[in-house]
Amino acid sequence: MSWKGIHRWLGLTVGTLAVVLGVSGAILAIDPVQQAWQAPAAPGDLPVATLVERVTRTVPGAEEIRHLPSGAVVVFSFAGDQPQAQYVDPANGRVLGDWQASTLPRWVKNLHRSLLLGDAGRWGAAGIALAMALLCVSALVLLLRRMGGWRQLAARVRGSVAQRIHVVAGRVVLLVLCLSSITALTMSASTLGLVALDAETEPEVLSVVVSQPALPGAQLAALQTLVVQDLRKLNFPGATDPEDTWKVATSQGQGWIDRYSGQMLAWQDATLAQRVYDWAVVLHTGEAAWPWAVVLGLVGASVLLFWLSGVVIWWQARREAPHITGNAPMAQADVLIFVASEGGSTWGFAQTLQDALSQGGHRVHTSALENFQTMAATRQVFVLAATYGEGQAPAHASRALSHIATLKASDVPVTVLGFGDRQYPTFCAFAVALDQTLRAQGWPLLLPLECIHQQSGQQFARWGADLAKALGEPLVLEHVPRVPATTALTLISRQDFVGATGQSTAILRFAWPAQSLGARLLGQGLAQFAAGDLVGIVPPGSAVPRYYSLASGWQDGFLEICVRQMPGGLCSTHLLDLQTGDFITAFIRPNPGFALPHKRKPVLLIGAGTGVAPLAGFIRRNDRRTPMHLFFGGRDPAQDFYFGSDIQRWLGEGRLATLHTVFSRVPDGGGYVQDALGRDAESVRSLVAEGAIVRVCGSRAMAQGVAETLDAVLAPLQLSVANLKSRERYAEDVF
Numbered sequence: 001m002s003w004k005g006i007h008r009w010l011g012l013t014v015g016t017l018a019v020v021l022g023v024s025g026a027i028l029a030i031d032p033v034q035q036a037w038q039a040p041a042a043p044g045d046l047p048v049a050t051l052v053e054r055v056t057r058t059v060p061g062a063e064e065i066r067h068l069p070s071g072a073v074v075v076f077s078f079a080g081d082q083p084q085a086q087y088v089d090p091a092n093g094r095v096l097g098d099w100q101a102s103t104l105p106r107w108v109k110n111l112h113r114s115l116l117l118g119d120a121g122r123w124g125a126a127g128i129a130l131a132m133a134l135l136c137v138s139a140l141v142l143l144l145r146r147m148g149g150w151r152q153l154a155a156r157v158r159g160s161v162a163q164r165i166h167v168v169a170g171r172v173v174l175l176v177l178c179l180s181s182i183t184a185l186t187m188s189a190s191t192l193g194l195v196a197l198d199a200e201t202e203p204e205v206l207s208v209v210v211s212q213p214a215l216p217g218a219q220l221a222a223l224q225t226l227v228v229q230d231l232r233k234l235n236f237p238g239a240t241d242p243e244d245t246w247k248v249a250t251s252q253g254q255g256w257i258d259r260y261s262g263q264m265l266a267w268q269d270a271t272l273a274q275r276v277y278d279w280a281v282v283l284h285t286g287e288a289a290w291p292w293a294v295v296l297g298l299v300g301a302s303v304l305l306f307w308l309s310g311v312v313i314w315w316q317a318r319r320e321a322p323h324i325t326g327n328a329p330m331a332q333a334d335v336l337i338f339v340a341s342e343g344g345s346t347w348g349f350a351q352t353l354q355d356a357l358s359q360g361g362h363r364v365h366t367s368a369l370e371n372f373q374t375m376a377a378t379r380q381v382f383v384l385a386a387t388y389g390e391g392q393a394p395a396h397a398s399r400a401l402s403h404i405a406t407l408k409a410s411d412v413p414v415t416v417l418g419f420g421d422r423q424y425p426t427f428c429a430f431a432v433a434l435d436q437t438l439r440a441q442g443w444p445l446l447l448p449l450e451c452i453h454q455q456s457g458q459q460f461a462r463w464g465a466d467l468a469k470a471l472g473e474p475l476v477l478e479h480v481p482r483v484p485a486t487t488a489l490t491l492i493s494r495q496d497f498v499g500a501t502g503q504s505t506a507i508l509r510f511a512w513p514a515q516s517l518g519a520r521l522l523g524q525g526l527a528q529f530a531a532g533d534l535v536g537i538v539p540p541g542s543a544v545p546r547y548y549s550l551a552s553g554w555q556d557g558f559l560e561i562c563v564r565q566m567p568g569g570l571c572s573t574h575l576l577d578l579q580t581g582d583f584i585t586a587f588i589r590p591n592p593g594f595a596l597p598h599k600r601k602p603v604l605l606i607g608a609g610t611g612v613a614p615l616a617g618f619i620r621r622n623d624r625r626t627p628m629h630l631f632f633g634g635r636d637p638a639q640d641f642y643f644g645s646d647i648q649r650w651l652g653e654g655r656l657a658t659l660h661t662v663f664s665r666v667p668d669g670g671g672y673v674q675d676a677l678g679r680d681a682e683s684v685r686s687l688v689a690e691g692a693i694v695r696v697c698g699s700r701a702m703a704q705g706v707a708e709t710l711d712a713v714l715a716p717l718q719l720s721v722a723n724l725k726s727r728e729r730y731a732e733d734v735f
Contacts, residue, residue, distance in 0.1 A: 004395045007138035008314060014131045015307045017115070021128055022303025024112040025180075029286060029297030031102050032070060036290035039097075041071025042090035044229030048248075051228055052217035054093030059086065065234045069287035073228075074099045090228065113191075126188035129181045136178035139170055145392065157592075162312040169305055176299045183284035190277050197274045203266040206243040207259045214259040220246065221262050222255070251278065317344060324351055324366045326358055331375050333365035340369040340385040340430070342394035345455055345481070346419050350384050352479040356464070360473055369397040372404055374412045380446060380471075381412055383434060386419040391429030401430075401437060409442035417463065418451040421593060422732055427451065446470050453734075457481065457544050480543040483536070486585040487513060489559060491578050497640055504576050505564040505610065507551070507642060510584070512559045528554040531617020532596075532695075532733065534589040535561060539571040546571035547589060549697065549733055551613040551643070553621050559586075562613040562642055594695065594731045600626060602657075602692040604684065606706055608633035608673050609640060611698030614733060616643040618695070622655040629658045629687060631680075633673030633702070635665040673702065674709040681713045689717060694724060697733040 042051065055062050055075050064076040073090050076083070087096040102109070107116065114121030147153050147167075157167045189195040207214075214237070217223060223234075223246075230250045237244035237259045245265060246257040255267040270278075286293025324347065330336065335357050339350045347366075354364045363377075374381060388394045393401060416438065418431025428451040435449040447470055450463050457479045464477025489510035497505040529535070530553040536545035552560040566572045578584070596603060596618055603626060605615040612632055619628055630647065634640040641661070650656045660680060662670030670676055677684055688694070694710075696703050707721045714720060724730035 003138045003141045007135060007142055010131050010135050010138070011307070011310045012314060014128055015310065017124075017128050018132055018135075019304050019307045020115070021112055021125065022300040024108055024300075026297040026300035027104065027108050028112055029293045029300065031104060032286045032288075032293035033290045033297075035068060035070040035072065038099075039070075039072035039087040040089060040091070042067065042073050042228045044227060046090060046228045047224055048226045048228055048231050048234065049218045049220060049223040051090055051093075051231075052223060052234070054090070055088060056217065058093035058095060059088065063236050065231075067228055067231045067233070069282070070290065119192075122188065122191055126185060126192065129184035129188060132181035133178060133185065136174060136181060139174055140178075143167065143170055143174070145388070145395070162309045162316065166306065166309040166313060169302055169309070173299045173302050176295065177303070179283060180296065180299065183280040186276060186280035187284060190273070195273050195277075197271060197277055198268075200268055203256065203268075205245060205256045205265040207237065207245050207265075208261070209242050210260050212260065214242075215262050217246070219262065220257055222248070222257050222264050226250065324354065326354060326364070328363040328365050330365045330367065332377055333363045333375070334377055334379040335362045335364045336374065336378055336381045337364060337366040338369045338372050338381070338383045339366065340383070340394045340397035340400065340434075341419075342386055342388040346384050346386045348481055349417075349419070349452075349455075349460060349479055352460075352477055353382065353384070353464075356475050356477055360475060369393075369400040370403065372400060373407070374410050378412050381414040383414060383416045383431075384419065385416060385428075385431040385434055387426060387428050387430040391426035391433075393430045401434060404434070405437055405441065407441070409438075411444060413446040414438050414443045415446045415467075416449050418449060419455060420451060420453070422453050422734065427453075454547075455481065478544070481545070483538060483543075483545055484587045486538070486587045488583045489513075489586050490583045491580055492558065493580065494578070497642065503565045505562065505640065505642070506576055507560065507562050507613075508575060508578065509552075510559045510586075512554060512557060529559070529588045529590075530554070530595055531621060532594040532614040533591045535559060536587045536589050537571055537575070537584055539574040542570055545587075549591075549611075549614040551617040551620070553617060556620065560613075560617075562610040564610050591733065594697075594733050596693060596695070597728070599691075599693070600624070602627040602629065602687050602690055604687055604692045604694045605630045606673060606677070606694070606696045606698075607631070608698035608702045609635075610642060611702070611733070611735075612642050614697055615695065616646060619647070619650050619656050622650075625654045627657040628655070629660075629683075629692075630656055631660045631662075631673050631676050633662045633664070633676070633698075635663060636669075637661070637663050637666070672705065673698075674705040677706065677709050677713060684710070684713050685717060688714060688719060688724070692729070694730040695733075696731070698735075700734045703732050703734045 051065065051073065055065055055073075059075045059077050061077045061079070062075050063078070066074045066076065068074060073088050074085055075088050075095075076085050078084070085099045087099050088094060089096055110116055113125060115124050117124065144150065144153065147157075153171065157164045190197055217236070226248065230252065231248070232251065233249040235247040237246055245259060248255050248257065251270070253267060253269040256265045257263070258265050282288045283292075284296075286296045337350050337354055339347055341347050350366050354366050357364045369383060369385065372383075385397075386394055392398070416431055416435040418428035418435075420426075420428040420431070431449065431451060439445070447463075447466060450466075452459050452463070460479050461477050464475055467477075468475035489512070491508060492511050493509045495507040497507075529550055531550055533550050534547040535550055536547050538545045548561040548563060550559065551562060552558055561575075563572055563575045565576055575584070594614065603618070605618065605628060607613075607615045607630070612630075615630060615632075619630065622628055632641075632647075634642075637644070641663075647656065647659060651659055660676050662673055662676045664672055670679075696706050711720050714723075721730055
């Protein structure tokens, strides 16, 4: 079973019990904090003999002094026939009040230690601790894989709300949870009798009765050299037994002292097992350090958060799990499709490809990439491969590449289609490595490697058209992704522009209905969003959503997009026909790779045409007045300077530091946005040298031109766009 499988099934099977132990542990963490505030701690260098002298003066009949892990001193004595335990002030021996071992209900401790089931429950609690340790190990492996290694461990977390909660919380408390589970196992080993703490039985020693009276505790040499810091417990000799001894227990061991001579009659060093157990108790309970107890309490309570977010992630994955229909037996199929997918979405594209090929008369079999092989009936092989983390294969296909490298190539063409996100510097790296391995092995191809950006249905359809030509048969790939739950949005205002070519463009503003946290966690309704995220809109008469970059965040109280009429565009036509009061149905698709990090670094914004929309959203929310510099390119300032009046106002408010505009269709307009970057090369270099974050939005051709210009501009700094991408300082949103 993979690490992901181990983590998932342990979390689902023992997660509820782990929550019980975590929450009860959080409650028990109150005790050390409460004890630390109930009485003053004794000075660590105070001689025990001095403490004994003060206690015997104020507490007649004292029988035991106990130095609590909190540092407080408790004296046990009898008042007549009634036992009593009292806090004392170590500075003068004054009684401060009664002591109770714990003010929490006993059943909470029994619940935490044994699930209220006695010895059987202790074994169960130990089993849960072991499961938690395995969960922590698997969580670390998955965390490193998801973030792309140790160096990226602190990088921005991407994914759904539940995934971000799960990962961010894990980064914060994973180490403490692992430590807590290991210490719980250590303590359980002793409680269940698997490890003996004491290697020896207590010696049979007696005080040697002499004619002179017993020495007062303050005069015992052994107690004069012992400091309270090391003391755990001191038992007084019985008043009615002349042969009884003083017994002292310390962190180093325990000893017996003659009451008449003060001589140490016997000493037993603490065993290694005892020392380990003592440390385990401190680390697991926080008894000796109340700030650590607070940390443990918070971490224990976080188990509930982990379990809830984990269940939501599992439920979402289960809902999106692949269910390939119409699969022909592999041995009889003339077309094989192999899939590598981390989140499951790539299986949907495989189903679309399979259905289209099946309609063309092919017998098709779809399977996971780790099952890669060809059969006698195979005529074509297609591999749909997503990339995960820092260029790795999805977890289930982690060994697929090495497996394929051992196979002997046949004459069956193998065509690779990659899926990824251009925001990542390792865009489709696994698909590239897979394609290179296949070619090195000698496998022929039908089409060269193609990489799909952000699961684009349009790009997939274009690849399908190329595939139809290569096969010499009709083939239409109209992928209909599973659309999340949508929310109705009402148009509240619009600002219209008419371009030089007659194509209409409008800035549309919709009212935003707030959603509860529970709805967002479950993927219901409209999630919170930020500028640069995408809104998915399904136009009437279509099942395929179209995505638009957001020019606003949820804090703005509205949702705003910039829409340009596309020739034959079903969704753009629908949106541009809307009137105030009309509504659409939409959902949010996070685009965390394009979001701005929370850093006080300058920001270089580069956009052209409607690509200025998310950049305008960044400027709108620049309440901290981070230095932002906008390079904007259009055709004609009178026709397509989108958000122009807002941008000018933000410039005056200090939300935007500088503005550079170019317009390609007017005299002396300055050309294209990459031309402006080249002319202002010195300023651009200076910003990047200061650590500037770069965001580019617009057409693919524009983004390519900007990248080429920046490579030339940054060459003196020995930097490039690729360098900036690898450091997560450069991201594109292209269309």
